[in-house]
Amino acid sequence: MSRQTLPPAIPSNDLESYEQRQNRLQQAQMRRLIQSVLSHGLIILTGLFFVIPFLWMLLTAFKPDQDVSHTPPRFLPYDYKRVAVNGEMLPLYNVQTETGVKQLALIKITEGVGEFVDPAQPGTVLKYKIQQGKTRIAAPIEEISFRWQNFSDAMQRGSRPSVGASFWVYLKNSLIIAFFSIVGTLFSNTPVAYAFARIKFPGRDLLFILVLATMMLPFQVTMIPLYIMFNDILGWGDSFLPLIIPTFFANAYDVFLLRQFFRTIPEEMCDAARVDGASEWDIFTRVILPLSTPVLATITVFTFLWAWNDFTGPLLFLNSAKNFTMALGLQDFQGQHTMVWNQMMAAATVFTIPIVIAFFFAQKTFIQGIKLTGLKE
Amino acid sequence: MDELSSMLKSARQGKRQQVKWSRRTRENFVLGMIFLLPWTIGFFAFTLYPMAASLVYSFAEYHPKAPLEFVGLQNYTALFNDELFWKSLSNTVYMVIIGVPVTLLMSFFCAVLLNLKVRGQSIYRVIYFLPSIVPTVASTILWLWILNPRTGLMNTMLGAFGIDGPNWLGSPDWSKPSLILLGIWGMGGTIMVYLSGLQDVPISLMEAAELDGASWLQRLRHITIPMVSPITVFNLITGVIGMFQYFAQAYVFRGGNSLGAPLNSTLFYSIYLFQNGFLFLKMGYASAMAWVLFVIILVCTVLLLKASERFTYYAG
Numbered sequence: 001m002s003r004q005t006l007p008p009a010i011p012s013n014d015l016e017s018y019e020q021r022q023n024r025l026q027q028a029q030m031r032r033l034i035q036s037v038l039s040h041g042l043i044i045l046t047g048l049f050f051v052i053p054f055l056w057m058l059l060t061a062f063k064p065d066q067d068v069s070h071t072p073p074r075f076l077p078y079d080y081k082r083v084a085v086n087g088e089m090l091p092l093y094n095v096q097t098e099t100g101v102k103q104l105a106l107i108k109i110t111e112g113v114g115e116f117v118d119p120a121q122p123g124t125v126l127k128y129k130i131q132q133g134k135t136r137i138a139a140p141i142e143e144i145s146f147r148w149q150n151f152s153d154a155m156q157r158g159s160r161p162s163v164g165a166s167f168w169v170y171l172k173n174s175l176i177i178a179f180f181s182i183v184g185t186l187f188s189n190t191p192v193a194y195a196f197a198r199i200k201f202p203g204r205d206l207l208f209i210l211v212l213a214t215m216m217l218p219f220q221v222t223m224i225p226l227y228i229m230f231n232d233i234l235g236w237g238d239s240f241l242p243l244i245i246p247t248f249f250a251n252a253y254d255v256f257l258l259r260q261f262f263r264t265i266p267e268e269m270c271d272a273a274r275v276d277g278a279s280e281w282d283i284f285t286r287v288i289l290p291l292s293t294p295v296l297a298t299i300t301v302f303t304f305l306w307a308w309n310d311f312t313g314p315l316l317f318l319n320s321a322k323n324f325t326m327a328l329g330l331q332d333f334q335g336q337h338t339m340v341w342n343q344m345m346a347a348a349t350v351f352t353i354p355i356v357i358a359f360f361f362a363q364k365t366f367i368q369g370i371k372l373t374g375l376k377e
Numbered sequence: 378m379d380e381l382s383s384m385l386k387s388a389r390q391g392k393r394q395q396v397k398w399s400r401r402t403r404e405n406f407v408l409g410m411i412f413l414l415p416w417t418i419g420f421f422a423f424t425l426y427p428m429a430a431s432l433v434y435s436f437a438e439y440h441p442k443a444p445l446e447f448v449g450l451q452n453y454t455a456l457f458n459d460e461l462f463w464k465s466l467s468n469t470v471y472m473v474i475i476g477v478p479v480t481l482l483m484s485f486f487c488a489v490l491l492n493l494k495v496r497g498q499s500i501y502r503v504i505y506f507l508p509s510i511v512p513t514v515a516s517t518i519l520w521l522w523i524l525n526p527r528t529g530l531m532n533t534m535l536g537a538f539g540i541d542g543p544n545w546l547g548s549p550d551w552s553k554p555s556l557i558l559l560g561i562w563g564m565g566g567t568i569m570v571y572l573s574g575l576q577d578v579p580i581s582l583m584e585a586a587e588l589d590g591a592s593w594l595q596r597l598r599h600i601t602i603p604m605v606s607p608i609t610v611f612n613l614i615t616g617v618i619g620m621f622q623y624f625a626q627a628y629v630f631r632g633g634n635s636l637g638a639p640l641n642s643t644l645f646y647s648i649y650l651f652q653n654g655f656l657f658l659k660m661g662y663a664s665a666m667a668w669v670l671f672v673i674i675l676v677c678t679v680l681l682l683k684a685s686e687r688f689t690y691y692a693g
Binding site: 036039040042043046047049050051052053054056057060068069070071072073187188189191192194195196199200201202203204205207208209210211214216217218219220221222223224225226227228229232246248249250251255280284305308309311312315316326327328330331334335336338341344345348351352355356359363366367370 | 384398402405406408409410412413414415416418419420422423424426427428430431434439441442486487490491493495501503504505506507508510511512513514515518519520521522523527528529530533536562565566569570618621622624625628629632633647650654655660663664666667668670671674675678
């Protein structure tokens with residue numbers, strides 16, 4: 001790609017022979033091909049880093065229990081191949097018998113000796129040692145199989161079944177909080193942003209700077225007094241109120257986002273309405289808001305994302321398991337059952353899916369919102 | 378930035394004039410205040426009051442259901458003799474100094490890749506972006522599973538290349554790099570911000586440089602990087618502010634172990650603050666920590682802004 005390798009843009013002699021020209025074009029084509037292959041290769045190689053963990057989450061969610069602890073781990077979920085013998089589903093084994101390797105169904109193992117039955121002759125029970133010295137006599141036959149059951153198992157399980165809290169309950173709680181947060185955010189931020197964008201009153205700019213300045217304040221500073229206020233003064237401990245009520249009182253990010261959008265709506269439209277005798281409230285609700293659906297969609301999506309993802313808030317304000325959100329419930333589940341990775345990943349998948357769906361429906365809104373705020377969370 | 382400074386200027390001028398408000402101005406002021414009501418109430422209830430209260434608590438010992446016991450500067454002086462405070466601060470500074478720049482560099486690299494004119498570009502963009510919308514708790518648990526030293530995917534794959542993977546989760550030397558790795562996986566938002574910056578680099582500039590014989594690297598070094606420098610500053614500052622408050626990932630990452638495991642290597646500032654406030658119920662002490670954090674963040678932001686003035690190129 002350095003200058004030296006570039007073919008001369010203008011041939012050195014004025015008259016280029018046909019062959020020379022063909023040669024030059026071929027070279028250029030070759031270089032473009034190499035460049036394209038290199039680019040794709042680099043993008044795909046880096047992309048593996050992003051895609052493999054994601055797939056690993058999905059695939060683990062489908063693994064049967066014994067496959068989760070399989071070393072070395074396999075990418076796809078494997079389960080024992082099973083056959084119906086005497087009305088029972090028994091795992092099929094490859095067994096080294098006197099007459100060569102046979103596929104037999106295992107009934108049970110006692111002290112290293114397995115009781116097998118030939119699916120073709122279900123009457124007779126055969127006994128073989130599973131292991132002789134270091135060589136394996138009988139090995140289970142495995143096949144790729146996706147265990148959907150993990151999802152319903154995980155969802156019904158939850159972190160503390162004794163108090164009747166399952167991931168279904170957590171899912172419901174998360175949805176309730178997200179819904180009211182969206183309502184609160186939309187209702188409270190729009191009038192504030194309208195005032196900053198369209199009403200000319202003294203002190204407006206100074207107030208707007210104050211709004212932006214609150215973005216700088218770390219949550220850690222207000223966290224402790226808020227906790228005391230919500231729990232001891234207002235008595236909202238262990239309820240959704242501390243998570244929902246503040247969204248009804250506007251926040252700097254959304255005010256900023258909305259104000260920027262409102263300012264792009266032509267002033268003349270508002271003036272025309274004013275001449276016709278419309279009040280500011282009329283202009284706000286009948287002119288500005290109907291024209292603002294794109295930004296309102298952005299805010300809806302991002303508020304959902306934020307409420308769905310929030311961990312610190314629920315951790316502070318929710319105590320009993322029946323009130324946990326998905327985020328808190330998943331963390332709690334992980335802390336208590338550290339080994340059931342398949343169910344954990346199933347729950348994590350259920351937790352992630354709504355956002356992925358939202359993303360594919362509103363891809364433009366997502367990217368737009370990120371560019372506007374530069375925000376991740 | 379320009380808008381902000383002009384606003385500051387006009388705000389200052391407004392104060393100087395102090396003319397009598399016309400009827401129209403008075404009406405607008407009342408109207409404005411009514412529209413601002415949701416924010417004003419929220420500001421007093423959920424920002425200003427808690428800030429003041431937190432400042433007061435930081436000079437006191439808080440006992441539930443009992444009056445505050447003022448202790449002067451004791452909380453602050455105790456911080457300086459608290460080994461764990463310094464440990465948590467140094468853990469956090471590690472993440473700020475290593476984690477933030479590494480993540481920025483990687484996201485710039487990814488954005489450059491995604492800006493290459495190749496077929497299937499939009500699909501690649503989705504793939505790079507998708508991990509960033511996985512909820513924090515889910516992605517952290519996923520990485521706990523991947524980095525599991527025995528049955529994890531990471532060390533198996535490293536093993537395939539003949540590399541003996543480290544004990545990511547159990548070793549105090551590797552726990553923070555593990556968290557940085559987790560951060561890099563979810564940096565899609567930063568990549569997108571960079572990408573939008575790269576798309577704004579004028580094509581004419583690139584073509585002119587190409588005609589002058591500038592190589593791809595030269596163009597990157599002398600055009601692209603200066604052109605996206607305001608975005609770098611923005612990403613750097615938001616990254617640093619966010620990293621000083623790093624909490625959820627570290628809280629989940631310990632798995633079933635105690636906070637800060639292994640060996641306090643993931644005891645970050647906010648984790649230690651949370652521990653003091655809500656587990657040890659030393660709310661006064663935690664409030665003092667919060668104010669120290671606020672001051673650190675403010676100082677860092679101002680310093681970064683000042684330093685960036687020299688390196689940043691603002692077009693127009």
